[in-house]
Amino acid sequence: MNKLIFGRYLPMNSWVHRLDPRDKLTLSFFFFILVFMANNWETYLLLSIVTLFSIWMSKIPWHFFFRGIRPLIWLIIFTVLLQLFFSPAGSHVYWQWGPFLITQFGIVNSAYVFMRFLLIIAMSTLLTLTTQPLDLANGIESLMAPLKIVHFPVETTAMMLSIALRFVPTLMDETETIMNAQRARGVDFGSGSIMKQIKTVIPLLVPLFVSAFNHAEDLSVAMEARGYQPDTPRTHYRQLVWHRQDTISWGFYIVVFIGLLALRQLP
Amino acid sequence: MAITFKGVTYDYQAGTPMSFSALKNIDLTVPDGDYLAVIGHTGSGKSTLVQHMNALLKPTSGSVTIGEREITSQTNNKDLKPLRKEVGMVFQFPEHQLFEETVKKDIMFGPMNFGKNEVEADQLADQMIDIVGLPENTADRSPFELSGGQMRRVAIAGVLAMQPRVLILDEPTAGLDPQGRTEMMAMFNRLHQEQGLTIILVTHQMEDVANYAKHVLVMDHGEAAKYGTAEEVFTDVEWLRANNLDLPIATQFAHQLTQRGANFTTVPLTTAELAQELARQLGGKRHE
């Protein structure tokens, strides 16, 4: 569990860490659109370079970053294999066995899917590694502000989101503690037959749920005790400020966008 | 069952930028039948240390030998069950581990995992409910309906029911009422005396250390800062003060008397010892 870094924050002080969360959120979203616009190896190369450059700017150690997303590689490989075996016929067929066939089209296509997956995972990992959960929630709230016009409960949603994000690490720690406590009582997690393994879930999940409900109850009492009301306007302790480097980073991605448009024209 | 630490270092999140060294080069021997108290301020590595004693954590470097088993960073996670049966562990806030429908079933969970059949486990559970001082009618209630202190007792009963030979207690009485605390500590001591149970107690209660422990280990920033008998450790008042550690009340009192000119050959640790020593010095009659 500790190996996976997807969705975690790594406190450091780099240019990327200091960017405005709204900037990073919109840029990531823009990047995903670019990924789906890529249509040949030149464009994928360009986007890969952009990703590597962004990671480099964040000063996160390479080995840490790539070891961290390695557990996700199985998910990617599974999808890619599906692509590879079940692509439609219609181009050169290399290999066939019953309904499975590998075509030239299939190979190229699955290579693209692989790249797409990798780029998106790398970029979203970078986003969460360099942005504190609370800043993320603030950024989302600020970006959703226009929805207030249609009476969408933006602030409540943001509050729910930040509470959820806030408790992810807590619950992860608690899972670990409870697992250890049950191990000490003779539970073998992750070994034995399937039936045995399913049984080990109960001593883990029941205490975890109990503790999650307790947290929720404590928190709601604490919030009410301090006068929280969901639909009053509120201010933020930490104000989001758009700096020059935020504009610069957007400028950089616009240039990438133009480059991508040009490369798309290549045969 | 003796436990030996040889040059044990433990890093949380080893190999990442967040790596944090919670234990640094620990050498320690806990002889069979010992009663060891581990003290030190919060975050000094006490819980990390004791979790090595039943292989819940494996040393990043160095080795831990528990009875015949040697645990190093290379040790496989399988086959640790026999070890965990011998070394019972009561975690900090153990009430978080309860999950069964009834108190009794929860207590039976450990022994049944370690190969006891239902009848034996049932008997053990009845016995333990009695030992930890739970009212008998709690046996068939849900553990979640009980008070915090009662839940604590259920969890402790669940570990005792495994009949371990070594018992690790990580702040077992934190948050209990004074009477419950005294009862609980006396109960552990009885098990230690009568069944020769080796006990390792992590605590902030210096009175408990003074009353029961044979040896004391002081942890400080992941290092074993001091080790010795309770008398040895509590003699060095200045050092303890400098490290923000308390003294047992009797020792504190004696220390204050010393500063006003009194003289003690051995440091009294408990009120009884202090009273006796004072009575002797003041020429009174020896009490009982």
Ligand SMILES: Nc1ncnc2c1ncn2[C@@H]1O[C@H](COP(=O)(O)OP(=O)(O)OP(=O)(O)O)[C@@H](O)[C@H]1O
């Ligand atoms: N899962 C973890 N990940 C990272 N660091 C941890 C983890 N658990 C503990 N630590 C760190 O290791 C150090 C020692 O923690 P430990 O729990 O052993 O302290 P302790 O002496 O038991 O404290 P307390 O008296 O509060 O129980 C602390 O600085 C803590 O921040």
Ligand SMILES: [Mg+2]
């Ligand atoms: Mg602790």
